[in-house]
Amino acid sequence: MADVHSRDIRSKNMRAIRQQDTVIEQRVAALLSNAGLSWRAQDKTLPGRPDFVLHSHQAIIFVHGCFWHRHHCYLFKLPETRTGFWAGKINSNVERDKRYIQQLEEKHWKVLVIWECALRGKLHLSDPQLHDRIEEWLLDIPYSAEIDANGIRRYQPD
Numbered sequence: 001m002a003d004v005h006s007r008d009i010r011s012k013n014m015r016a017i018r019q020q021d022t023v024i025e026q027r028v029a030a031l032l033s034n035a036g037l038s039w040r041a042q043d044k045t046l047p048g049r050p051d052f053v054l055h056s057h058q059a060i061i062f063v064h065g066c067f068w069h070r071h072h073c074y075l076f077k078l079p080e081t082r083t084g085f086w087a088g089k090i091n092s093n094v095e096r097d098k099r100y101i102q103q104l105e106e107k108h109w110k111v112l113v114i115w116e117c118a119l120r121g122k123l124h125l126s127d128p129q130l131h132d133r134i135e136e137w138l139l140d141i142p143y144s145a146e147i148d149a150n151g152i153r154r155y156q157p158d
Contacts, residue, residue: 112134
């Protein structure tokens with residue numbers, strides 16, 4: 001199936017996709033602030049420029065879009081056009097994510113990845129559920145983890 005947009009229109013649309021302060025990041029920011037947590041956004045001094053840095057907990061939170069970071073959930077579907085291009089682009093994002101998380105762990109940060117499917121869509125977690133998972137991770141879990149629509153578990157890069 002051919003793309004319904006011209007190359008110029010597709011390029012314009014892709015440039016319009018925000019890289020920071022997205023709707024899902026705004027939701028996490030509100031949850032962290034409502035919980036009384038102090039955080040810093042987009043810290044350029046750390047590997048991967050984390051979405052949220054909680055210095056008091058030596059903790060990092062990344063908010064990942066399921067498409068851009070290849071989460072194996074109902075929100076991810078590899079495009080049927082230019083499949084090789086998209087697979088390469090997404091695979092490089094995944095490899096970069098693994099590298100950044102490893103570098104952060106080597107610097108004694110614990111990392112949480114919150115997947116888009118936990119924040120929006122038909123199976124998303126409610127604000128209280130998400131708050132409880134983040135609090136559980138900050139206070140009780142000593143390792144890197146991920147939260148998706150199914151809850152929280154140890155971070156396992158694919």
